[in-house]
Amino acid sequence: MIKWSTVDTPAGPFCAVVDADGVVLASGWTAYTDDLLPQVAPSLMFETLVEAPDLGPVTRAVTAYHEGDLEAIDDIPVNQSSGPYLQHAWKVLRTVAPGKLTSYAEFASLTGKPRAVRAAASACSRNAVALFVPCHRIVRSDGSVGEFRWGPDRKKWLLHHERTHS
Template identity: 35%
Template sequence: MRNVQPEPETLTLDRIATPVGEVLLVTDKDGAVRALDFSDYEARMMRLLGRHAPDAQLVSGRAPEPVRKAVEAYFAGDAKALDGVIVKTNGTAFQKSVWAALRAIPAGETRSYGQLAAAVGSPKAVRATGLANGQNPIAVIVPCHRVIGANGTLTGYAGGLERKKWLLEHEGAAV
């Protein structure tokens, strides 16, 4: 009896122009988004994607039209266009709970790291929540940009603070 290895997963990498730079959109065969980041942070995205889908093969191509249209609609002004997009990540149970809590923050609103920690049932785990936020492989759709400092300041964002400010203003948040 031969030991048959499963075929490596194939993921598709699409590139979409936006008002704040080209985004890299990675989808799987079912159309779920596996990663999204700005092209100037491609190395970071590839590093995170490697953790979430270590055996995957990445091929250039076009994302499924509904996903692509949702991303384009978001950047064209429909702040809720990404709400129904299906995402799929690997990660710890805690990371997944943080990422789910991020998706529950409505467009146009922000939360502090403390509020996010409380939302996942770990109010004392502010630092761990921040670390999970930073390991999010799906920018914008899993809206880590909606998390700000306790005093209301814009804090670190992997895509850069100017881009974070643009995204929040684009969604109608008071910045």
């Protein structure tokens, strides 16, 4: 059974979709699953989606993160499906420390492909499990936030929150 829930956070409503094992398939700052589901890979799609009042460890991690425990999200399992580079890039994103600005060029280098800046940016834009794969930690070389699916103001809020609590 695939479940979803929305948590009120200081950054706005945060919705997550999890599989029967509690693995996050999609997440982001929205109250609506319709904003999340287009990002889920076709191979991970499902027919039944049930609202739950609480997603256990996922809900606790989202709440703890927004209260200042930035490491609360680190061990939450996620599942995304794509080609080898994106899969690798998403794993690398989970190693980017909170509170330190990392440019798209630096991120590309971390993936082992320093010239693949556009591919690194694509990994951020195609990330279906925001927060748990912290693409918000990647910024432009000049330090500006760049684009973010959940809006530049929310990305600024997240970066400020992480600088304050790291």
